[in-house]
Amino acid sequence: MYDQFDVTLEDVDLLGEVELTTNLIIAASESDGHLPAEEIDRILGVAPPQPRREA
Known part of the structure; x- marks a missing residue:
């Protein structure tokens, strides 16, 4: 029997x-x-902030 609410989502x-x-x-x-x-x-796999290099 078909069930309209049986939906597989990923x-x-x-x-x-x-x-x-x-x-x-x-x-x-x-x-x-x-x-x-x-x-x-x-x-969370976030890289630590890198120090800013001055130009």
């Missing part, structure tokens, strides 16, 4: 965001206090 970007959010939630729940910005950046 959004790769959304799945990636859910994974990042899950990783942050796990890290926060295992932490005794606030997560430092450096730890959040590491979990």
Whole structure:
């Protein structure tokens, strides 16, 4: 029988965001206090800012 509400969707970007959010939630729940910005950046895969070179 056909079910119009049985739709399989896969959004790769959304799945990636859910994974990042899950990783942050796990890290926060295992932490005794606030997560430092450096730890959040590491979990999210963000490169630390590079010092600006003067021209």
